[in-house]
Amino acid sequence: MxxxxxxxxxxxxxxxxxxxxxxxxxxxxxxxxxxxxxxxxxxxxxxxxxxxxxxxxxxxxxxxxxxxxxxxxxxxxxxxxxxxxxLEDQESGRFVIGSHESLAAYFLPDLVRRVVGEHPTIEIAIFNAASAAVAEAVVDRAVDFGIVVNPKPHPDLVLVELFDDAVDFFVLS
Known part of the structure; x- marks a missing residue:
């Protein structure tokens, strides 16, 4: 049966x-x-x-x-x-956020909670590492974007300043 x-x-x-x-x-x-x-x-x-x-x-x-x-x-x-x-509505997928460890603890819990609450079909993974490693992970497409401290300019990345205290945002150009 x-x-x-x-x-x-x-x-x-x-x-x-x-x-x-x-x-x-x-x-x-x-x-x-x-x-x-x-x-x-x-x-x-x-x-x-x-x-x-x-x-x-x-x-x-x-x-x-x-x-x-x-x-x-x-x-x-x-x-x-x-x-x-x-998938039909193009509102699902997997995003990997790269973040310096200290920033991940401060910024990401609320961000992840809001995104998942508004878009439950979106899966978010976190990659915690030093800022230089996060930048390289963005370049290598291992992460979708990174949140870092004391960023170093990179020719393949666009740097978006989030705060005056050297917390910035990387995205592939």
Whole structure:
């Protein structure tokens, strides 16, 4: 018997709502349909996933393990969907930011959080190194751009001054 993703989705809703009745209402299905879906899951795994009593339902140990894994499955499916849709919209990809170690700790957490929050299909990687190594990584196209201190001019790079205290931005010309 094949596992149905809807059955897993229903299972997570039962866990969240704590009762079959509330979950069925939330899902817009009948309680007997939801009960049948939970029974299919239990048959599929050969174990009891839910303990039912007059106050609602609780997950068994195996139910909690399944809920954890099912949550991860749906997170991965969501990321895949966002990535595919982002590719169509040209709003996805991987960017590597090169940064001097001290600047990375100060500037990058907020920047990365904002970019990923606004564009969840964009993946950001950080390359921490001394400023000269970051500049070379930009030239070698190992990083997309670099944030450095005390930059040395380079003929292949455009230097954008970010602050008066010698914190600058490199990008390939």
């Amino acid at each position: 094949a596992l149905e993703l809807n059955d897993l989705r229903y299972f997570l809703e039962v866990r969240q709502k704590g009762s079959l009745t509330s979950a069925a209402k939330s899902l817009g299905i009948t309680q007997p349909s939801l009960t049948a879906a939970m029974q299919r899951l239990e048959r599929h795994y050969g174990t009891t996933l839910l303990l039912r009593d007059r106050t609602g339902v609780r997950l068994t140990v195996t139910g909690r393990a399944l809920a954890h894994d099912a949550t991860e499955i749906f997170e991965v499916l969501g990321r895949a969907e966002r990535r595919v849709l982002g």
